[in-house]
Amino acid sequence: MSVKKHRYAATASTVYFSYFMMGIGMSLLAQFKPQFASLWHSSISGVLSVVSAVGIGGSSPS
Numbered sequence: 001m002s003v004k005k006h007r008y009a010a011t012a013s014t015v016y017f018s019y020f021m022m023g024i025g026m027s028l029l030a031q032f033k034p035q036f037a038s039l040w041h042s043s044i045s046g047v048l049s050v051v052s053a054v055g056i057g058g059s060s061p062s
Helices: 009-032 033-039 044-056
Strands: none
Touching: 009 033, 009 044, 033 044
16 A cells, blocks of 8 residues: 655645635624625624625525
8 A cells, every 4th residue: 555645735725815815804894894784785684694604604595
């Protein structure tokens, strides 16, 4: 049995960068809830629904 060396640096970098960008987006959504609510013609609970959907990986209801 031969053991192959796996190089996961590119994949790990991509995953960490994705989490970093999602964190920035979540911070912006959390900081500007009232502004997003008025922009989206919604309430604060609507914005919080978007924040939770982004947190669990949902993009849009279908």
